[in-house]
Amino acid sequence: MQTLISTTGTTDTAAASTPSDTLARNRDWIRRAPAQDGVERIEAFFQHNGYALHRHDTYAIGRTLAGVQSFHYRRCVRNSLPGGTMVLHPDEMHDGQAGTDEGFRYRMIYVEPAVFQAALGGKPLPFIEGGLSDDPRLAAATEALLQGIDRAMDPLEQDDALFDLAHALDAASGARSIQPLRASADFRAAQIARDYLHAALDRPVTLDELATASGRDRWSLSRDFRTFFGTSPHRYLTMRRLDAARLSMLRGMALVDAAAVAGFADQSHMTRHFVAAYGVTPSRWLRMLAPQTR
Template sequence: MQDIHTAGDWVKHTPTSSTLERFEAFFGAHAFDPHRHDTYAIGRIVAGVHRLNYRGESKLCLPGEVMIVHPDESHGGCAGSDTGFRYRGVYVPPSLVQQIVWGKPLPFLKGGVTRDSRLGVAANALLDAREADPLAEDDALYGFVTTLAQLAGQSTAGKTGHFAAASRAREYIDDNLDRPITLDDLAECAERDRWSLSNDFRLFYGTSPHRYLTLRRLDRVKQLVQAGRSLSEAAVEAGFFDQSHMSRHFKKNFGLSPSRWCSPDVASLHE
């Protein structure tokens, strides 16, 4: 991240070549004057209290809450307590959102602040997505936009799926676990546009393309470890960046670390 410090305040920007700009910041008192973006401005409070001035209202934003400022809406902010506030943020261009909602009005969250757990999970996924894993970033963007649309009262029902396209994408994933896979790769092999395919996959296989890919890679890790490979070897052979990358996903999906899963006491449970 690129660091910017001003009298105790700081902003860290994540260098990126993607269309999403991510950052993290701390402000002890005054944060920013009224201004506007031509993007969605999404923030997740990490610590402290933020006072957001938005659409004629002043609201306190607490840890765990999500702020969503609509494109071209003026907003300003300052600390809501003496301890300041820290938050993570990401800017999402409306053009990307429009590719997912496909001609519907841009989702608008009234009030701009929510504690809804569904949107919190979706915002965290978007903030945590790694540029080095474009399929994860696309998956997080799709999840965030569709969740925001639902909370804004826009129906996402009625979309018909294309089973043959979803099946081709699934087969492509199964055949290419050890190489990088993007949503564009899947869309090309499925002969479907990327966001329609993302919807197809969820409709027919109950999960996103990225999560399906991750779980198949984890299955491969378990097979390789049982065959005698080390965790580091298994992680790379299964398509993860490294052992650390694999371990994070392993614990998130199975509730325990891969080293513990491989221990004799735990292994006996799987026999």
Template structure:
């Protein structure tokens, strides 16, 4: 059940999704998504399980959740917590880094001043969409700060991924997520066997082609729900078999059901 004091406000859409929310007690069930989730705690204690540990973020602490990493969310105290968060495609970070491997902040929490400034710059106001130049400069600052504060000891793959082949697959998924897609289709498009394709895609974009496709469908369904569509209509329009299929996938990706997401928006 959604508390009357729990709410969520979503900023006007650009290439970066941004939101502010407040929760008491349980916030999100364990889930994973294909974007970086990067934000800052505004008040209270924001607690979550991440990479086999329990983290607690205090006001001013930057949170960095990497793509495809399982995590949840709950209040670390009776007063609840409030935060702002942005969700950034790994492709945007990699483009800003000119194709270098994705940076990695292993602990999930950071006190790095440059990273905090970059995050706050993109989250300073949620009332209006970011201008193209504001967004582009903010992404460059964010990518540079992540790269500088990342864990340099993380083992990198010795195999250079095929960026062009993976990008062709990503672009195809971006434009065909509402239609059936097979791995054979993607193999032909990439000119690679499925194992190579999946390995390169994950290295460059942080998740598998299948999860990337599922998340594009979920993003579309979430926009439909936010715009007032019914859950069943949103499920079918976005390419899911039915409403129950959407509900399972939605909770796995975002940690809440579609109906709770709709309720949180109505209270924001």
């Protein structure tokens, strides 16, 4: 049975809860499915302020299940209601808070741009204007990925769903992207640089190193990396280090040790990046996930 915990430390059981019951509890919680191959899935409830302004290097795609989910995005306030689809582009600043006193409940998937690139074959990353969409293709494509948060998906089921979602995004965007594809853009060089970063999580990396490894000049590579993976090489490396730190935390490692193992200078260095990426501190994140880390 899935156990939930509030930030006040009181536990409840999901099996005994209905969406309306949950909205009445005035407690914040997050349920997190096992991470799989560049995809993270969550369900959460927040009564007031959920997340401070932050940005991550993944797509955040999901739907509001109950209440009004308000967030700042691209210089405007958006209000997500049940029935629509949220699509937040990598590296775009956003926050999250309840639009009414009842709070809001939602499900979200976080997908690394590289996962969509594998399906789209080097196209520019699709962009959904405004972060909200009523496109039925997106609603249908997210359905499988937003179900069964309490279990891991079958690998083939997940791959099929991600392929459908990548192409639904591409179609719904009308080929719009934040960074249009330049004729000289080199997808292979960007892939080599990405692989190089994955092998160097525990040490400093320079842009010159990446340029040498990929056979591309440093500024062309920097532009290519942003085009295909939605963020800069440095931000990408920082986010992968945060992934490693979160995994260590979930295994019970102390924050100071998780920071060191992931390649951060110290715990405060990791915490600054954590808040900037997720909008909450590591300790608050762990409190909301506490039943799943024990």
